[in-house]
Amino acid sequence: MTNQDVARILRETAQLLEVDGAQIGRYRSYEKAAQQVEALPEPVAQVAEEDRLEDIPGVGERMAEHIREILKTGKYKKHQQLLRKYPPGILEILKLQNLGPKKAALLWKKFKVKTVADVGRLAEAGKLRGLAGFGEKTEQNLRKAVAAFQQMTGRFLQHRAEEAANKLIAHIHKLGKKVERVDAAGSLRRGKETIGDLDLLLISTDVEAVAKHVLGYPEVAEKIAQGENKVSVRLRNGMQVDVRILEKKSYGAALMYFTGSKPHNIELRGLAKDKGWKLSEYTLETIKGGKWVAGRTEEEIYRKLGLDYIEPELRENAGEVEAAATGRLPKLVTLGDIRGDLQMHTTESDGKNSIEEMARAAQKRGYEYIAITDHSKAVTVANGMDEKRTLAHARRIREASKKMDGFRILAGIEVDILKKGQLDLADEVLAQLDVVVASVHSYMNLEPAEMTERLLRAIENPHLMILAHPTGRLLLRREPYRYDLEAVLDACRKHGVAVECNSFPDRLDLHDVDLRAAKERGVKVVISTDSHSTVHLPFIKYGVKTARRGWLEKDDVLNTLPCDRLLKALRRSS
DNA sequence: GCCGTTTTCGGCCCGACTGTTTTCAGTCG
Numbered sequence: 001m002t003n004q005d006v007a008r009i010l011r012e013t014a015q016l017l018e019v020d021g022a023q024i025g026r027y028r029s030y031e032k033a034a035q036q037v038e039a040l041p042e043p044v045a046q047v048a049e050e051d052r053l054e055d056i057p058g059v060g061e062r063m064a065e066h067i068r069e070i071l072k073t074g075k076y077k078k079h080q081q082l083l084r085k086y087p088p089g090i091l092e093i094l095k096l097q098n099l100g101p102k103k104a105a106l107l108w109k110k111f112k113v114k115t116v117a118d119v120g121r122l123a124e125a126g127k128l129r130g131l132a133g134f135g136e137k138t139e140q141n142l143r144k145a146v147a148a149f150q151q152m153t154g155r156f157l158q159h160r161a162e163e164a165a166n167k168l169i170a171h172i173h174k175l176g177k178k179v180e181r182v183d184a185a186g187s188l189r190r191g192k193e194t195i196g197d198l199d200l201l202l203i204s205t206d207v208e209a210v211a212k213h214v215l216g217y218p219e220v221a222e223k224i225a226q227g228e229n230k231v232s233v234r235l236r237n238g239m240q241v242d243v244r245i246l247e248k249k250s251y252g253a254a255l256m257y258f259t260g261s262k263p264h265n266i267e268l269r270g271l272a273k274d275k276g277w278k279l280s281e282y283t284l285e286t287i288k289g290g291k292w293v294a295g296r297t298e299e300e301i302y303r304k305l306g307l308d309y310i311e312p313e314l315r316e317n318a319g320e321v322e323a324a325a326t327g328r329l330p331k332l333v334t335l336g337d338i339r340g341d342l343q344m345h346t347t348e349s350d351g352k353n354s355i356e357e358m359a360r361a362a363q364k365r366g367y368e369y370i371a372i373t374d375h376s377k378a379v380t381v382a383n384g385m386d387e388k389r390t391l392a393h394a395r396r397i398r399e400a401s402k403k404m405d406g407f408r409i410l411a412g413i414e415v416d417i418l419k420k421g422q423l424d425l426a427d428e429v430l431a432q433l434d435v436v437v438a439s440v441h442s443y444m445n446l447e448p449a450e451m452t453e454r455l456l457r458a459i460e461n462p463h464l465m466i467l468a469h470p471t472g473r474l475l476l477r478r479e480p481y482r483y484d485l486e487a488v489l490d491a492c493r494k495h496g497v498a499v500e501c502n503s504f505p506d507r508l509d510l511h512d513v514d515l516r517a518a519k520e521r522g523v524k525v526v527i528s529t530d531s532h533s534t535v536h537l538p539f540i541k542y543g544v545k546t547a548r549r550g551w552l553e554k555d556d557v558l559n560t561l562p563c564d565r566l567l568k569a570l571r572r573s574s
Numbered sequence: 575g576c577c578g579t580t581t582t583c584g585g586c587c588c589g590a591c592t593g594t595t596t597t598c599a600g601t602c603g
Contacts, residue, residue: 008585022575023575023586024575024585024586025575025584025585025586026575026576026586027575028575028576029575029576029586029587032575032576033576057576058575058576058577059575059576060576060577061575061576062575062576062577063576066575086593092602097601097602098592098593098600098602099600099601100600100601101597101600102600102601103600109597125577132594133593133595133599134593134594135593135595137593137594138592138593138594138595139590141592141593183579197603200602225592226591227590227591227592228590228591229590231593232588242603248587257588257603260603262587262603263589265588265603266587268587269587270586270587273587274579274589278587278588279581279587279588280588280589280601281588281589281590297602306579313586383598466592511579539585546602
C-alpha cells in the first residue's frame with residue numbers, strides 16, 4: 001500500500017460521505033487526512049509501524065485506526081459499505097462540472113444513475129428538468145459537462161500549460177497600460193507536474209475592456225462563465241482558463257489565494273482566525289469591524305501571520321507552514337545554481353545534435369560543463385553503443401572538450417540495467433568514463449520483489465554513479481515501475497549513488513515527494529534534462545521546480561558544484 | 575472525525591457565480 005493508495009481510499013470515503021449527507025466536518029476530516037497522507041515524505045506504513053500516526057496533523061485516534069485497517073487489509077470497511085450503498089461510478093459523476101454531492105445524491109435517489117453516461121442519457125432525454133434545483137439550463141450544462149468529461153478527462157503537462165499561459169498573457173499585454181501586471185497562479189505557479197486548468201490574475205481598473213479582449217482571443221473555443229471580476233473560457237485545446245481582474249490593494253491576497261494549494265490556504269485561514277483575523281482572496285482583516293490588516297503583497301500577508309515567505313512550490317500543506325513559523329524553511333535550489341547538465345544524447349545514439357552542438361548550446365546557457373551520455377547497446381532502437389563504440393565516442397568527446405574554452409565536456413554513458421541487474425557494458429569500459437548514468441528501459445513489469453532485486457544489484461556495481469529516471473513513469477501515459485523505493489534509496493546512500501531528477505516534462509522522475517524522501521535519507525540528487533536535442537536543454541527549469549517541490553537545497557544537488565568538485569562527489573570505484 | 579488561550583461540545587475556510595428561486599441552495603475554486 002503506497003501513500004497514494006491509502007490517500008485514495010480516504011478521499012473516496014470523504015466524497016461518498018458527502019453524497020451520503022454526512023456532517024460537514026466529518027467528511028472534511030477524511031479529506032484532510034487523505035491530503036496529509038499524500039504529502040507525507042515517508043511511507044505511511046512506516047509511520048504506522050512506529051506508532052506515530054497520531055502525530056500527523058488532522059489524524060486522531062480513530063483516523064489512525066482506519067489507516068491501520070487500510071494498511072493491514074488493503075480495504076476500509078466504511079468505504080466498502082458506502083460503495084455498496086452507492087455505485088462506484090458516483091465518484092466519476094462527481095467530477096462533472098456543476099454537479100456536486102447534493103445533486104448526485106438526488107440523481108441516485110430518483111434515477112439510480114450509475115455512470116457518467118447515465119447522466120448524459122437522462123439529460124439528453126430531458127428527464128432532469130423539473131427535479132428540485134434542476135432547470136432547463138442545468139440540464140443543458142450537464143449535457144455539456146458529460147461531453148467534456150468524455151472528450152478529455154484532461155490534465156495537461158506542465159510545459160504545455162506554461163506555453164498556453166504565456167501566449168494568453170502576451171495577448172492580454174496587448175491592452176497596454178490598461179493592465180498593470182499579469183501572473184499565472186494556480187498549480188502552474190506551484191510547479192505541479194500536471195495542470196488541470198489555468199488561473200491568470202491581473203491588475204486593471206477597466207474590467208469590461210479586459211473581459212472583452214480575453215473573449216476575443218483567437219484560441220477561445222467557448223465562454224464558460226463571466227462575472228464582475230472574472231471571465232472563464234475554454235481554449236481550443238480543451239484547457240479551461242479563469243482570468244481574474246483585480247484591484248491593486250488586494251492583489252497579494254488574490255495571488256496567494258489562487259496559487260493555493262487549497263490545503264495550504266485552509267491552514268493559513270485557520271492561523272489567521274487564531275489571531276482574530278479573517279483571510280480571504282481580498283484581504284487579511286480583523287473579524288470584528290473588518291479592519292484592514294494586509295493584502296497588497298504575499299510577503300506582507302505571510303509576515304503578518306508570523307511566517308517567513310513560503311515559496312509557491314512548497315505550498316502543499318506538507319509541513320511548510322510550521323517550518324515558516326519556526327524559521328526552518330529550506331533555502332531552495334534555484335535555476336541559477338545549476339552549473340551543468342549530466343544526461344544528454346547525441347547523433348551517436350538517438351539524439352539530434354552533435355557533441356559540439358550540444359556543448360555550445362549548454363555553454364550559451366551559462367553552464368560550466370555537461371556530460372554526454374548516449375545509450376548502450378541493449379537499447380537497439382536508439383542505436384545504443386557497444387564497448388568499442390563507447391570508447392571511441394569517449395575519445396571524441398574528450399577531443400571536443402579540449403577545443404572548448406572554459407567549458408568541460410565529460411565522457412559519459414547511459415548504460416542499461418539489464419533484467420537481472422547487470423549493466424549492459426563491461427566494467428573495464430565503464431571504469432574509463434567520467435560519468436556513468438544507469439537506467440531501466442526493458443522488462444518494466446517485473447514483480448516488485450524482482451524489480452527491487454534488479455535495482456539493488458545494479459547499485460552494487462561500483463561503476464554506477466547516478467540512477468536515472470528511477471521510477472520510469474511517463475506522466476499521463478505510464479505508471480511507475482513497482483518496487484521498494486525505500487530499499488533502493490537506502491542502497492544508494494550506502495554506496496554513494498546519486499538519484500536523478502529527470503527534467504523531461506513527461507518524466508519529472510524522481511518526483512517531488514520521492515525527492516524529499518531521498519533527501520531525508522541523505523541521498524544526493526542530480527538534476528538533468530535527458531536532452532535529445534539542443535532545444536531540450538531549457539527543460540532543466542522543470543527539474544529545478546520539481547526539486548524545489550521536494551524541498552531540495554543547493555547542497556542536496558550535485559550539479560550545483562564546480563566541475564572538479566562534482567567529479568570528486570560522484571561515486572568513484574577506485 | 576478532529577480539535578482546544580471560546581478545551582470535552584460545537585464548531586469546522588471564504589466568497590462568487592449560477593440557476594433556481596423571489597431570498598437561497600448548490601457548486602466551484
